[in-house]
Amino acid sequence: MRVVILGSGRGSNAEAILEAQRAGRLGRAQVGQILSDRADAGILALGPRFGVPAAFLDPAPFKTKLEGEGEARYIAAIRALAPDLIVLAGFMRVLKPGFLQAFAGKVINLHPSLLPSFPGLDAIGQAFRRGVKITGCTVHEVTPEVDGGPILDQMAVRIESDDTLETLTAKVHAAEHALLPAVIARLSGG
Numbered sequence: 001m002r003v004v005i006l007g008s009g010r011g012s013n014a015e016a017i018l019e020a021q022r023a024g025r026l027g028r029a030q031v032g033q034i035l036s037d038r039a040d041a042g043i044l045a046l047g048p049r050f051g052v053p054a055a056f057l058d059p060a061p062f063k064t065k066l067e068g069e070g071e072a073r074y075i076a077a078i079r080a081l082a083p084d085l086i087v088l089a090g091f092m093r094v095l096k097p098g099f100l101q102a103f104a105g106k107v108i109n110l111h112p113s114l115l116p117s118f119p120g121l122d123a124i125g126q127a128f129r130r131g132v133k134i135t136g137c138t139v140h141e142v143t144p145e146v147d148g149g150p151i152l153d154q155m156a157v158r159i160e161s162d163d164t165l166e167t168l169t170a171k172v173h174a175a176e177h178a179l180l181p182a183v184i185a186r187l188s189g190g
């Protein structure tokens with residue numbers, strides 16, 4: 001199962017996927033490419049470390065969504081790779097129907113809350129400020145409704161009375177690093 005990872009940030013989840021692959025815990029999945037919409041994203045440094053091609057791909061002209069010329073560039077580049085699965089690991093752009101129709105049923109996203117609670121940006125902060133006692137992370141299929149696609153799996157994290165936003169963030173990230181590779185392995189049939 002050929003996997004393409006899209007990310008915008010430091011890439012700790014992409015790293016967890018690649019570590020799982022290295023350890024033989026990613027089933028039949030094999031990461032073939034990392035793409036980032038930010039030239040300075042930490043995720044791109046994973047390429048040389050793990051021997052996987054990693055590249056910035058210009059998402060212009062929009063700032064928070066992938067549409068128009070940028071979308072066309074992503075569709076063409078990813079089509080050429082013929083992936084079976086596209087994993088959004090901290091890809092901070094809304095995907096539009098053009099992209100989702102080009103890769104129907106193949107795009108999954110990681111979100112740092114127990115959806116449908118706290119969709120959108122700063123989900124960990126939203127949960128912390130709301131005072132919920134349990135939050136977590138979700139892997140779901142991507143549909144045009146932001147953070148609204150069918151849920152594939154979730155992992156819960158308890159918020160203790162002495163948790164700060166920083167300790168909670170660390171706990172949610174640790175849960176993500178366990179959940180996302182496990183879902184990919186499962187989808188690969190491994």
Ligand code: GAR
Binds near residue numbers: 007043091123
């Ligand atoms: C992760 O916490 C992921 O859930 C979140 O971005 C972070 C990326 O971290 N994604 C979203 O909020 C998507 N709406 P990483 O770059 O270290 O993997």
